Amino acid sequence: MRNLLICLSLFCSFNAVAELTLESPRVRAMPPSVSNTAAFFTIHNSGKQDIRLTSVSTSAATKSEFHQHSMSDLGVMSMSQVHFIDVKAGQSFEFKSGGHHIMIMGLNKPLRPGGHIQLILQDNNKTQYPFEVPVMSIMAAQKMEKNEHTHH
Numbered sequence: 001m002r003n004l005l006i007c008l009s010l011f012c013s014f015n016a017v018a019e020l021t022l023e024s025p026r027v028r029a030m031p032p033s034v035s036n037t038a039a040f041f042t043i044h045n046s047g048k049q050d051i052r053l054t055s056v057s058t059s060a061a062t063k064s065e066f067h068q069h070s071m072s073d074l075g076v077m078s079m080s081q082v083h084f085i086d087v088k089a090g091q092s093f094e095f096k097s098g099g100h101h102i103m104i105m106g107l108n109k110p111l112r113p114g115g116h117i118q119l120i121l122q123d124n125n126k127t128q129y130p131f132e133v134p135v136m137s138i139m140a141a142q143k144m145e146k147n148e149h150t151h152h
């Protein structure tokens with residue numbers, strides 16, 4: 001009986017972390033001379049609580065941040081850091097090219113298609129959500145985005 005209880009409580013703590021799931025995660029492989037890249041995915045919150053993500057980190061690079069692309073009055077695209085991302089209970093948030101993205105700066109080594117990196121998202125309660133994100137060529141990553149749009 002005691003064993004069963006331990007199993008159940010372990011299961012519960014896994015569940016807490018599994019409230020966030022990623023759909024179509026991808027990080028772009030860049031030419032070796034480029035040390036920055038970006039990761040994209042749709043994140044879904046299956047829990048009953050809203051989750052506010054406040055930081056992102058990866059062992060693959062010196063620094064990573066939430067970023068947003070925006071168009072200035074003059075029609076110039078620029079990107080800036082976003083300090084938090086709200087994923088409402090039962091809803092999704094999409095990181096996609098031309099919109100919100102995970103900016104990854106100062107790669108330790110070039111990323112190769114077929115590999116993966118680990119991203120750790122953290123919320124305002126300091127709960128960490130680790131995810132594996134596959135590395136893809138820019139073309140493969142874009143194709144994935146098109147497929148995502150057709151089935152919506």
Ligand SMILES: [Cu+2]
Pocket residue numbers: 038067068079080101102103
């Ligand atoms: Cu950026």
